[in-house]
Amino acid sequence: LRLDGWGLLAVPAIVCLGVFFAYPTIEILLRSVSEFASPQTSGLDNFRWFFDTPLNVTVLWRTFYTAMIVTAVCLAIAFPFAYLMTIARGKFRLLLLGIVLVTLVSSLVVRSYAWVILLQKSGPINDVLAAFGVGRVQLAGTTVGVVMAMSQILIPLMILPLYANMRAIDRHLVLAAESLGARPAVAFMRVYLPLSLPGMLAGSLFVFVLTLGFYITPTLVGSPQNALLSQLIVTQINRLLAFGRAGAMSVVLLLLALIVLGVVARTARSRLRLAQDQSGEATAIEELHKGGLSRIALYCFGGIAAVWMVLPSLVVIPMSFNAYTSLAFPPQALSLHWYSNLVSDPEWTNAVRHTLEIGIGTTVMATVLGTAAALALDRGRIPGRKLVDALFVAPMVVPLVIIAIGVYSAFLTWHLVGSSQAFLAAHTVLALPFVIFTVSASLRTFDTALERAAASLGAGPVQTFARITLPVISPGILAGAVMAFTVSFDESVVSLFLATGEYRTLPVQIYTAVIRNVDPTVAAASSSVLVLTILSVALGGWIVRRKRNVGFV
């Protein structure tokens, strides 16, 4: 089996992922058995060290159950919300979807920073608790605080797969069960719930694996007493330069992620068949359900979930007008000083410039390489296809902190740390899977008869591609490009390792400012990012509606 012409198009993406992702990741994992810091010396010493140190085992267990709790909390909030989305219509549905998308694309660092403000003893959450007579409780630096922050941040990743799944469930089935005598609750439990299981599994998987590799949020919101494995890995690198031990910890973390992935995939496969057999198109039968207590409860719950998604991040806006250099909330006096600081301080203006440079560069690179790869996957013959498929998904599955330390250690030896090329390479790797997926999806629905028609009318292959194929799949390419930009714009974990004083991107600058300075310039920067994000999503929604291209909505 050999590569054909189409297959060749996958080569640049494969090389890029191979060099800047697969090699560094495998290398850091292998260092667990090749590099030792005293007193470890050889063989499996690093693993022995890992399991012999009570702290590591405690943290491993803590990481596992924190991920479980976060997943459960996300699922509990996301399920009714996603259900509400499926029965909502028109502008209301668009609004709900907009809320999810804004939450999804809002900067991770900004949202974590918002939680730092919220969870303080004198913060808004405690103000509310105090007003209700509960009294002020310690939230900052506790596992409860970390779980609240992480589940708020990750919830869109639970809602979207659930929503996609639920949309396809034919609610006539529930009605049928009820007409056969099942009480509504029973019909729901026995019919609807099993059908939505694939969505629940997919969402839970996303949330669980991401929690395992989470670094930014637990570091900002938590404290050493509730440190997660990712933080311990970073400590081994940042404080002790013990790449071998960090490699061993990464192996353990990756295995944990893969085991969960395997279990979920197995469960999902058997359930999916069931769901596919029985699902049809969602139909507008919910009118039959109109009124009733359960419906009011659903709207109430949906409203609470929407507030839960949107409100916390907005806390950075009043903070940005704080006249004092302090995190006290609400601000005791107001000022525009931090905005003028934001546009005049070179540390911030450079960070913005670098972020845009890297964002645009990444978008171009990932879109070109990703589109080519998607075409190759769709039409070409690629030897070792399964391996290539795995390579293209892997950056989304491997916990981010492992990619970060792998890339860091490889780029150190290549003398790339702190250069714009390093950021470009790393961000492209992380953005590629998103482009490949979106473009592949639009290619799957592409009718190749159009190309044959063009060819039969005398168009050459290049002309056919440029005039027929490209325009038809361009919404997919555009969506991929937008996602690539979003990934790069928001990337903080890998960037944190690649950044130096001279070259920082905005998320790194915000992160550094949050942990190093109380200076509210960070609130001004965060507010600007947040407002721009909301405006872009709103603009996107407006364009989609005008084009009546409401396929996804």
Next chain:
Amino acid sequence: MVTFTLVLGLGVAACGSSSPDSTATGGSLKGQKATFVTFGGQEEKFFKAAFAEPVANETGMNLSFDQPTEYPKLQVQVKTGNVSWTVVMADPWWSLIYCGKELEELPKGVDTSNIAPVYQVDNCGVAGDTFVFQLMYNANDFPNNPPTSWADFFNTTKYPGKRGVWGSYVVNGAMEAATLAEGAEPDELYPMDISKAIDKLNTIKSDITFYDTLSQSEQLMASEEVSMVIAGDEVSGWNVNTNNKNVDWKPVWNQAIESWDFYIEPKGGNTAAAEALWNRIGSPEGQRQLVESIPSGWTVKKMTPPPKQNAKLREWTPSYHRSETIPLDQHWWAQHYEEAESAWQEWVSG
């Protein structure tokens, strides 16, 4: 022949421009790249203004800034030969460990004669400013009969409330505090018994809120989440009072632990630029400019006339309280850092 002359000429010119200029006069540093690195925080801008920017203005060097100092980052720079840092704010005990290995020695042109010998621990850096690890308390929580000693810090019955302790970093005054609270005399504080100190700290662990960075400790103090802290430096308390209404933190000078910033250069850095920076850092003028803006202490023998400080600033400046404070034993920490660090991390995260 022409080629030969040209090559020779270029070679000589190249040698000429790269030879170290011991006097570091203005012209020779013009346009040279250098990076001044601090531990960061709100006070960074004052360190820049006092120690670095005047040198950049005078010499025309192309100076940039980075923060925070992270020792592994410095080691990685030296190991991989990508040294971008020039002068780095560091701890004296760290310099004692790595002097002669990852660090450049001071060139002859650096004048350390103004600095009090107790601070100048080795020949790999210049002692620039002093600070203290000290007990601070929230005056709103203890209006009458406030805490006055490390023993009071550990007495959670008489002084209830959370305690802030620097969790991510072991050289934070906590082990000294525990040892002194157990009744050790100042002159028998070192050598410390690490496990005994941790046992003592463990008696109040449930009352401790750990902070990662000085900025986090300022947040804890400003939001009154804690009633006492072992502050990472006195400037953090002064910052909190300056930047927040209605909070009032007070320093306890009795047996505060005095340490100081030691400015070092990674091996392979730009030594000519470092030399100019070092001479500013070790000068009474440079230190005067610093302590007139924030309550840092000075390392120079004489500061006459006294720096222009208002009463608030003077109250927080360690140099006026040296009769009460105890110097950190940099040599003990240099020898026991690793042992203490791993015991500390295990205790904190366990």
